[in-house]
Amino acid sequence: RLPNQSKATLSSSELRLEYYKSQETSTSYYKEVQKLKQIVESKDAKILALKLEIEELNEKISAMNIPVQVIQLQEEKANLEYTLRQLLESIKVFVNEVDQHKEQAQMNEKKITREKMKNTELEKSINNVKRKYVQVLTESLTRSALSSESCRDNLEITGNPRLLELLEEEGWETEGVFEDEYGDIHDCKSGINVQLFLCRCLYLHYSQHEQEALSAEWEAILKSISKAATSFFTASDKAKQKEFRDLLRKGLPITFRKEVWTILVNRHVAKVKEVKDHTCGGVSYYQSLLNSVQQSTSRKQIDLDLHRTMPSNKFFRRGGSGIKQLENVLIAYSIHNKNVGYCQGINMIAALGLLFLDEEATFWYMVAIIEKLVPTGYYGPGLLGAQADQAVLQEVLASQLPDLNEHFTGFGIEIKLVSFNWFLTLFIDAMPTECALRIMDVFLNEGHKVMHRVAIGILKMYKDKFLSMHDPVGLFQLLKEITRHTYMIENVFNAAFVKEFPNRSHLNSRHSYHLNLFKHEWQQREKEVHKKVVVPVVKPPLQQSTKMIPLWECGCSIGSDEICLCCGERDQGVIAVISARQEPQMKIIPDMVIKGRAVCMKYISSCDMVLIGTLDFYVYAVDCLTWKELWSLRFIDSVLTMEAVENIVFFALAEGSVAVIKNIDRSYPLSEPLLIRIGSSSVPCLALVPNQMLWCGSEKSITVLSTVTCELEKSVVIDDDDDLGKIYKMKCGQQGVWASFRSSTIICLFDVDRYTKLLQVDYVTLPTLETHERITYLLPVQGYLWLGTGDGTIHVLSVKARELPQQREAHTTNSTANLKKSGRRTSGGLVARREKAFEEEGEEDLEILRLKMAKRHTTKFGRTLLHRAKTIPVKKGDNYELVLETSRHMVESWKEPVRTIQACQGPDNSTIVVSTVHTESDKAVQLWRCSDQNATNWDMVYLQCSEK
Numbered sequence: 002r003l004p005n006q007s008k009a010t011l012s013s014s015e016l017r018l019e020y021y022k023s024q025e026t027s028t029s030y031y032k033e034v035q036k037l038k039q040i041v042e043s044k045d046a047k048i049l050a051l052k053l054e055i056e057e058l059n060e061k062i063s064a065m066n067i068p069v070q071v072i073q074l075q076e077e078k079a080n081l082e083y084t085l086r087q088l089l090e091s092i093k094v095f096v097n098e099v100d101q102h103k104e105q106a107q108m109n110e111k112k113i114t115r116e117k118m119k120n121t122e123l124e125k126s127i128n129n130v131k132r133k134y135v136q137v138l139t140e141s142l143t144r145s146a147l148s149s150e151s152c153r154d155n156l157e158i159t160g161n162p163r164l165l166e167l168l169e170e171e172g173w174e175t176e177g178v179f180e181d182e183y184g185d186i187h188d189c190k191s192g193i194n195v196q197l198f199l200c201r202c203l204y205l206h207y208s209q210h211e212q213e214a215l216s217a218e219w220e221a222i223l224k225s226i227s228k229a230a231t232s233f234f235t236a237s238d239k240a241k242q243k244e245f246r247d248l249l250r251k252g253l254p255i256t257f258r259k260e261v262w263t264i265l266v267n268r269h270v271a272k273v274k275e276v277k278d279h280t281c282g283g284v285s286y287y288q289s290l291l292n293s294v295q296q297s298t299s300r301k302q303i304d305l306d307l308h309r310t311m312p313s314n315k316f317f318r319r320g321g322s323g324i325k326q327l328e329n330v331l332i333a334y335s336i337h338n339k340n341v342g343y344c345q346g347i348n349m350i351a352a353l354g355l356l357f358l359d360e361e362a363t364f365w366y367m368v369a370i371i372e373k374l375v376p377t378g379y380y381g382p383g384l385l386g387a388q389a390d391q392a393v394l395q396e397v398l399a400s401q402l403p404d405l406n407e408h409f410t411g412f413g414i415e416i417k418l419v420s421f422n423w424f425l426t427l428f429i430d431a432m433p434t435e436c437a438l439r440i441m442d443v444f445l446n447e448g449h450k451v452m453h454r455v456a457i458g459i460l461k462m463y464k465d466k467f468l469s470m471h472d473p474v475g476l477f478q479l480l481k482e483i484t485r486h487t488y489m490i491e492n493v494f495n496a497a498f499v500k501e502f503p504n505r506s507h508l509n510s511r512h513s514y515h516l517n518l519f520k521h522e523w524q525q526r527e528k529e530v531h532k533k534v535v536v537p538v539v540k541p542p543l544q545q546s547t548k549m550i551p552l553w554e555c556g557c558s559i560g561s562d563e564i565c566l567c568c569g570e571r572d573q574g575v576i577a578v579i580s581a582r583q584e585p586q587m588k589i590i591p592d593m594v595i596k597g598r599a600v601c602m603k604y605i606s607s608c609d610m611v612l613i614g615t616l617d618f619y620v621y622a623v624d625c626l627t628w629k630e631l632w633s634l635r636f637i638d639s640v641l642t643m644e645a646v647e648n649i650v651f652f653a654l655a656e657g658s659v660a661v662i663k664n665i666d667r668s669y670p671l672s673e674p675l676l677i678r679i680g681s682s683s684v685p686c687l688a689l690v691p692n693q694m695l696w697c698g699s700e701k702s703i704t705v706l707s708t709v710t711c712e713l714e715k716s717v718v719i720d721d722d723d724d725l726g727k728i729y730k731m732k733c734g735q736q737g738v739w740a741s742f743r744s745s746t747i748i749c750l751f752d753v754d755r756y757t758k759l760l761q762v763d764y765v766t767l768p769t770l771e772t773h774e775r776i777t778y779l780l781p782v783q784g785y786l787w788l789g790t791g792d793g794t795i796h797v798l799s800v801k802a803r804e805l806p807q808q809r810e811a812h813t814t815n816s817t818a819n820l821k822k823s824g825r826r827t828s829g830g831l832v833a834r835r836e837k838a839f840e841e842e843g844e845e846d847l848e849i850l851r852l853k854m855a856k857r858h859t860t861k862f863g864r865t866l867l868h869r870a871k872t873i874p875v876k877k878g879d880n881y882e883l884v885l886e887t888s889r890h891m892v893e894s895w896k897e898p899v900r901t902i903q904a905c906q907g908p909d910n911s912t913i914v915v916s917t918v919h920t921e922s923d924k925a926v927q928l929w930r931c932s933d934q935n936a937t938n939w940d941m942v943y944l945q946c947s948e949k
Contacts, residue, residue, distance in 0.1 A: 121210070124210075125210055128207040128208070128209070128210070129207075131167070131203070131207045132204055132207040132208060135167070135200050135203045135204045135207065136204065136489065138163060138164060138200055139197060139200040139201070139204070139488060139489055140489075142161075142193055142196050142197050142200065143197065143486050143487070143488075144466075145193060146193045146194070146197070146482070146486045147463075147466065147479055147482055147483065147486060161196055164196055164199060164200065167203055168199065168203075171203070171206065173199075173202075179195070179198070179199070180315065181198070181202075181434070181435075182255060183314070183356055183434045183435070183438070184314045184315045184316045184356065185311075185313050185314050185315075185434050186313050186314070186315060187313075193486075194485070194486070197486060197488045198433070198488065200488065201433075201435065201488040201489075204489075212252075212254065215248075215251065215252055215254060216254050216256070216257075218248060219248065219253070219254060219257050219261075222244065222245060222248060223257065223260065223261075225241070226245075226264065245446070246446060246447065249261075249442050249443050249446050250443055250494055250498055252439070253439075253442045258357050258438070258442070259357045259358060261442070262354075262357060262358060262366065262442075262445060263358070263362060265369075265445040265446055266362070266365055266366045266369045266445065267365075269368075269369040269373040269374070270365045270368050270369050270373070273368070274286070274365055285361060287333055287360070287361040287364045287365075288361075290332075290333040290336050290337055290364075291329055291332070291333055293336060298335070298342065299331075299332070299335040299342045299343035300332060300335075301675075302343055302345075302675065302676065303328060303331045303332060303335070303343050303348070304328075305675070305676070305677055305678070306345060306348045306676070306678055307324055307327060307328055307348075308324070309678030310327060310348045310349060310352045311349070311352045312681075314352070314356075314434075316355070316356070317352055323352065323355050326355050326360050326363075327348065327351055327352055327355060329360055330351045330354075330355070330360055330363050330364050330367065331343060331347070331348060331351055333364050334347070334351075334364060334367050334368070334371075337364075337368070338368075338371065338372070340381055340382075341371060341380045341381055344380040344384070345637065345658070345676045345678075346380070346422075346425040346426045346430070346637075347367065347371065347380060349426045349427075349429040349430050350367065350370060350426065350427060350429060351363060351367055352429075353429050353434075353437060353438065353441060354366045354367065356438075369445070370427075370444075370445075374444065374445070374448050374449060375449050376389070376390065376449060376509075376512050376516070377516070378516065378520075380425075382523075383519070383523050383635070384425070384637070385516060385519040385520055385523060386512075386516060387421065387424055387425050388421075388515075388519050389512050389515035389516040389518075389519055390424055390449070390452070390453075390512060391416075391417035391420060391421055391424070392417075392511075392515040392518075393453065393508060393511045393512050393515060394416065394417070394420055394424075394453055394456055394457075395416065395417065396511060397453050397457060397503060397508075398416060398457065398460065400503070401457050401461075401501075401502070402457065402460060402461060402464060404464075404468065405460060405464050405467055405468065408467060408468055409467075409476070412471070412473040412476055413473055413570065413572070413598065414473060414476050414477055414480065415616065415617060416460075416480065417617070418477070418616055418617060418618070418638070418639055418655070419477075419480045419481050420456055421618070421637070421638065422637070422638060422656050423452070423456060423484065424452050424456075425637065427440065427441065427444060427452065428440050428452075428455065428484065429441075430656075430681070431484040431485065432484045432485070432487060433485075433487075433488055435488075435490065436487060436488065436490040436493070439490045439494075440455055440490075448505070450505050450508050453503075453508060454497040454498060454502060455493060455494075455497050457496075457497060457502075458493045458494065458495075458496035458497025458498075459483060459484060459487060459493055459496075459497075461496040461497075462483075462487070462492055462493065462496050463479070463483050466479065467479065467480075481655070481683070552568065552569065552570070552574075552598070552900065553566055553567075553568050553900050553901070553917030553918065553925050553926060554567055554568070554569070554574070554598065554599050554600060554900050554901070554917075555567050555599055555600055555601050555602045555613075555900065555901050556602055556901045556903045556915070556917065557602040557603055557604045557611065557903060558604060558903055558904065558905045559578075559604050559611065559625055559905075560604075560606070560905075561905060561906040562580065562581045562905055562906055562907065562913075563578060563579065563580055563581065563905060564578075564579040564581070564903045564904075564905050564913070564915050565577070565578055565579075565602060565604070565611055565625075566578075566579065566587075566901070566903075566915070566917060566926070567595065567599040567602060567613060568589075569595065569598065569599065570598070572596070572597065572598070573594050573595060573596055573597070574594070574595045574597075574598065574599050575589055575590060575591065575593065575594060575595070576589070576590045576593050576595070576611075576613075576623065576628060577589050577590070577926075578590065578628075579915055579926075579928070581905055581906070581907040581913045585907070585913065585928050585930070587926060590628045592628070592629075593623060593628045593629065593630065595613055595615065595621055596615070596617070596619065596621075597615035597616055597617040597619060598615055598616045598617070599613050599614065599615050600614055600615065600616055600639065600640070600641060600642075601613075601614040601640060601641060601642045601643055602614075602643075603643035603644065603645055603650070604625075605645055605648070605650065605665065607647055607648050607666075608622075608648070608665065608666050608667050609624070609625050609626065610622050610623060610624055610625055610631060610667060611623045611625055612643055612645075612650065614639070614640030614641070614642075614643060614652065615639070615640070616639045617639070618635050618636050618637065618638060618639060618640075619633050619634065619635050619636075620633065620634050620636065620640055620643075620652065621633045622634075622667070624667070631667050631668075632667075632668065632669040632670075634669070634670060634674075636652065636654060636660055636674065637654065637656060637658075637676075638654045638655045638656035638658075639654065639655040640652045640653065640654060640655075640660075641653045641654065641655055641683060641684065641685050641686075642684075642685065642686055642687050643687070644687045644688075644689045644695060645689075646689065646693075646695075646708045648663070648664055648665050648666065649661065649662070649663050649664075649665070649708065650662050650665050651687060651695055651706075651708075652674070653683075653684035653685065653686065653687050653697065654683070654684060655683040655684075656683070657678060657679055657680045657681050657682055657683060657684060657699065658676045658677060658678050658679060658684070659676075659677045659679055659684060659687070659695075659697055659706065660674040660675065660676050660677075661674060661675040661676075661677065661711050662674050662675075663675075675711060677706065677711065677713070679697050679699050679704050680699040680700055680702070680704070682699055682700050682727075683699065684697050684698065684699045685698060685699070685727075685728065685729055685730070685743075686698040686728060686729065686730050686731040686740075687731065688731035688732060688733045688738050689708070689733060690733050690738060690753040691733075691753065692753060692754065693707065693708050693709055694706065694707060694708065694714065694753070695707075695708050696731060696733075696738055698728035698729075698731050698740065699727075699728065700727050700728070701718060701719045701725065701727060701728065702716055702717060702718045702719065702728075703716070703717045703719070703728070703731075703751075703756070704716045704717075705717070705756070715756065717756045719749075719758075725742050725745065725747060725749075726742040726743045726744055726745045727742060727743045728740055728741075728742060728743075729741050729742050729743040729745075729776070730776070730777075730778060730779050732779055732780055732781055733753070733781070734781025734786070734800075735781065735783075735784065735800075736750055736759070736781075736800055737750050737751050737752050737753050737759055738750070738751045738753055739779055739781055739786060741776040741779050741788075742776075743775075744775050745775055745776065746763050746764055746765045746774070746775060746776060747761065747762070747763050748760075748761070748762050748763075748764065748776065748779070748786070748788070748883075749761045760883075762883055764776075764788065764796065764798070764883070774790040774791035774792040774794065774898075775790065775791045776788055776789070776790060776791075777789050777790060777791050777898040777899050777900070778899050778900065778901055778902050778916075779902070780902040780903070780904060780914075781800075782904045782912065782914060783912065784799060784800055784801075785797055785798065785799055785800065786798045786799075786800055786883065787902050787904075787914060787916075789898070789899025789900075789901075789902055789916060790898070790899060791898040791899075792897075792898070793897050793898065793899055793918045794899070795899065795902075795916055795927070795929075798883040798884060799883070799884045800883060801883075801884060897918050898918070899916055899917070899918055900917045900918065901916070901917050902914065902915070902916045903915050903916075907930060912930070912931045913928065913929070913930055914928070914929040914930075915927070915928050915929075916929070
């Protein structure tokens with residue numbers, strides 16, 4: 002039937018056809034039913050047969066009489082199988098739950114990982130902010146350290162709340178002693194330097210993530226080096242070498258330093274070491290050198306320097322494990338390289354190597370540095386290679402920082418006076434240990450050009466500070482201090498490793514040029530020594546300069562009736578002689594020109610000659626009869642002052658040592674000076690005391706040497722008085738050793754036998770005193786103490802035994818009453834206010850002594866001098882007191898410091914005192930003369946040169 006067609010519309014034929022179809026369908030259905038019936042019947046028959054078999058089996062089982070116990074076991078088995086099926090179903094459910102938990106755990110782990118990554122990034126961001134903050138804090142502390150000496154010496158951690166807060170946040174201690182990973186000891190009371198050290202520690206602590214990434218880079222590159230050790234540093238692997246170089250500049254973790262240093266040293270000495278070891282018959286070359294220790298001619302100098310090497314490091318203190326190792330290495334090298342032997346400076350290099358290497362490895366590390374990495378003759382006789390490097394550095398400074406070079410030149414600052422020690426010790430003695438290690442890392446790979454880069458980088462960092470200063474003394478002091486307060490080595494490297502810098506070949510070429518010049522000069526001096534004749538040196542005449550002010554810098558007494566002074570500029574100077582035999586007069590010696598700026602003079606009576614020390618490391622010997630140069634000698638640093646005992650001369654050096662030359666005479670010294678290390682800072686003053694001892698002042702301590710054995714006898718640390726700065730001048734007088742302090746108005750008197758302080762006074766406590774300037778020079782003359790100040794004022798103070806309190810009180814009362822009767826205003830009110838202030842502050846040990854008398858005295862030269870008799874506050878128990886007798890400003894229109902004060906004997910047993918001031922005025926030299934026995938009346942005149 003078609004769709005939508007009713008049955009009524011179908012025709013009969015169609016109905017018939019449909020019927021037949023249904024008949025066929027029913028027939029097929031029937032057949033199928035029959036087949037199914039047959040299948041069912043066959044199955045029923047099989048079932049019946051199985052039932053019969055079961056019954057037969059049951060009958061057989063019954064006949065066999067199986068125990069009941071077996072049946073029970075079968076039942077238990079069935080139960081166990083049922084239980085097992087249940088457990089399996091439970092396990093399936095549990096496994097499904099576990100899978101679900103695993104999926105959840107994986108999701109949670111991914112979420113935790115994402116949170117950790119977020120926290121890590123957040124922690125990195127926080128650490129970056131903290132690191133930048135610490136960097137700013139470090140720069141601020143560095144500025145404070147370089148701007149104020151009192152701040153540098155006295156500032157403690159407790160005075161820096163920002164740093165204190167960071168330390169407490171990390172749970173670090175803020176008191177006691179800190180020991181860093183290199184063994185250096187840092188005392189929290191050592192001033193601002195320990196704050197800079199702690200800031201550096203915080204900076205590295207906040208850089209942990211960067212350090213971990215850096216360590217991973219080093220692990221990878223060291224693996225590649227170990228696989229291709231022979232070809233890694235060849236010319237064909239420049240890409241790898243650049244990667245290695247950049248990674249070294251980026252930083253070397255402490256855990257890899259020993260391995261990397263060994264690799265770098267072996268690059269230079271592996272072949273030499275193999276040959277040397279092969280010739281020693283089974284014993285290492287280093288051990289063979291130690292076995293021949295008696296051949297070392299440098300043992301005495303090495304023994305002196307052992308305990309002065311890295312004194313703040315626990316390994317090199319007395320009893321430290323590094324002392325014997327350092328001695329072995331230095332002695333072995335002095336035998337290995339007899340041309341160098343031992344030179345002061347290489348002890349610092351050896352000590353730095355021993356922090357990471359064993360003895361033998363340190364010895365070969367020394368061989369690599371001295372014989373392969375630095376230029377020829379660096380540590381040889383005369384240190385000619387090091388001197389040539391300073392000339393190269395001056396050229397590099399002029400090309401890289403022309404404005405700074407011009408600034409230095411305009412004020413007479415020669416950078417080599419400071420940088421010579423930088424290069425000689427590879428910055429180890431100038432910078433903190435970590436910075437020195439970072440420089441050494443790069444130096445072992447790239448050679449001595451690194452020294453020029455680092456030096457220029459440091460100067461570039463402080464360029465603005467230098468350009469803002471217009472005081473030559475301050476500039477020179479800043480130049481000496483910058484390295485000691487530089488802890489951010491990253492800033493140094495960023496400024497040092499720039500593209501616009503002279504390449505290695507240019508530096509080597511310029512070094513060779515200057516080395517040849519120095520060699521020629523050295524050879525000429527050697528010829529003079531061997532001929533034992535004086536060869537006159539052609540010197541340029543004294544040049545007049547409109548930019549520089551002539552300096553009356555230093556002087557000394559010659560015999561009993563002459564005084565010698567030195568006047569000049571930064572490049573050269575001349576000698577002036579003042580004779581007091583008759584009427585005092587001053588004469589210039591025009592033919593004797595001193596190269597460089599003279600800073601100290603000493604008369605050697607046994608040879609009748611004057612020694613003149615200059616800032617450019619030279620000492621000149623001048624004959625006092627002919628006023629001709631006898632010889633000149635170069636030291637490793639500037640000679641600041643000198644003392645002599647017969648024919649033994651002691652030279653105080655700016656690098657912290659005292660050089661000793663024995664048996665000095667009018668011929669050139671053939672023996673090398675004996676160097677005695679005093680400290681890490683300069684030695685500005687020496688004082689020769691009667692008990693065959695030499696006092697050496699440095700920082701806030703006094704080191705006592707025996708003038709007989711030249712050995713250290715005692716080291717005395719001055720008490721931690723906030724008012725006291727560093728020791729600046731020391732002179733021995735009748736009462737003891739007088740000392741003044743840098744940028745201070747305080748005077749101290751020390752007992753020469755017990756090393757105790759007998760007196761400490763501050764001369765500015767005078768209420769009527771017009772000047773409060775620092776003391777620039779002091780000289781005890783008979784029973785008086787002469788003081789020169791920074792504004793050109795001369796003070797004469799009498800030294801008197803301390804009165805008993807009852808006598809002082811009665812004398813003071815009478816003096817005050819007499820002044821009241823004369824109608825003058827007394828200073829009793831001021832004194833009373835001072836006494837009250839001291840009582841409120843608890844200073845009961847101080848007594849304020851009142852004004853005793855004031856009068857004016859007119860000299861025969863027509864000049865009015867004000868004589869004051871005013872006692873200065875002293876501590877109870879002091880043995881002496883000072884009374885200001887005379888005060889006079891040398892040149893009214895000039896406020897320049899007093900440079901020197903010298904005394905001699907004039908005619909008729911009169912006392913002559915000569916003082917000089919830093920000025921080009923014709924009143925720069927002042928002569929004081931006293932003819933009476935008590936030395937109470939002093940006449941003053943200005944001396945003028947007999948010729949310009």
